[in-house]
Amino acid sequence: MNYKLSVNGTDHTVESTWEGESLLYVLRERLGLPGAKGACEQGECGSCSVLLDGDLVCSCLVLAAAAEGRDVRTVEAVAGPEGLSDVQQAFLDAGAVQCGFCTPGLIVAVHDLLERHPQPDDLTMREELAGNLCRCTGYGRIMEAVRMAADRRAASA
Ligand code: FES
Ligand code: FES
Numbered sequence: 001m002n003y004k005l006s007v008n009g010t011d012h013t014v015e016s017t018w019e020g021e022s023l024l025y026v027l028r029e030r031l032g033l034p035g036a037k038g039a040c041e042q043g044e045c046g047s048c049s050v051l052l053d054g055d056l057v058c059s060c061l062v063l064a065a066a067a068e069g070r071d072v073r074t075v076e077a078v079a080g081p082e083g084l085s086d087v088q089q090a091f092l093d094a095g096a097v098q099c100g101f102c103t104p105g106l107i108v109a110v111h112d113l114l115e116r117h118p119q120p121d122d123l124t125m126r127e128e129l130a131g132n133l134c135r136c137t138g139y140g141r142i143m144e145a146v147r148m149a150a151d152r153r154a155a156s157a
Helices: 023-030 086-094 103-116 122-128 140-156
Strands: 003-007 010-014 049-052 055-058 071-073
Touching: 023 049, 049 103, 055 103, 086 103, 086 140, 103 122, 103 140, 122 140
Parallel strands: 003 071
Antiparallel strands: 003 010, 049 055, 049 071
16 A cells, blocks of 8 residues: 655655554654664553654554554654754753663653643653653653753743
8 A cells, every 4th residue: 555654744655565564664664764663562662652743652553554644753853953952962961871772762752741741740750751661771860851951941941
């Protein structure tokens, strides 16, 4: 089957595909966008997180063909022409990246979190990021990065 996908504001034609391919697979293997990572591929780890019409989803659980006509945003769209996003910079500054496998999904999730909760408390952070697993950091530095990004946004507002 053939269909069109809008990813990061660009229309892509996906041709000669099997209708059961996941959005994660199509992003990585057909569109050359490897930012979303595949780990569990069962909706458990959040490494494949993207925004679909503004909602945070696990792209491993979404059929790519079902995303036709919808707006897909991946971690590749987070950084701007001026460089890293504020959340990406905070992750670096807080030392929240170790192996980095969880990082792209977390970056997408934290941007989404801060859109809805500009100054999240610790409980909100834990609840909102519960779907993004990290096997390296113990989460302390990730939470520090979220606080740092939130505080910097508030200071520059
Ligand atoms: S790869 Fe999608 S949630 Fe783990
Ligand atoms: S930094 Fe390794 S899984 Fe999170």
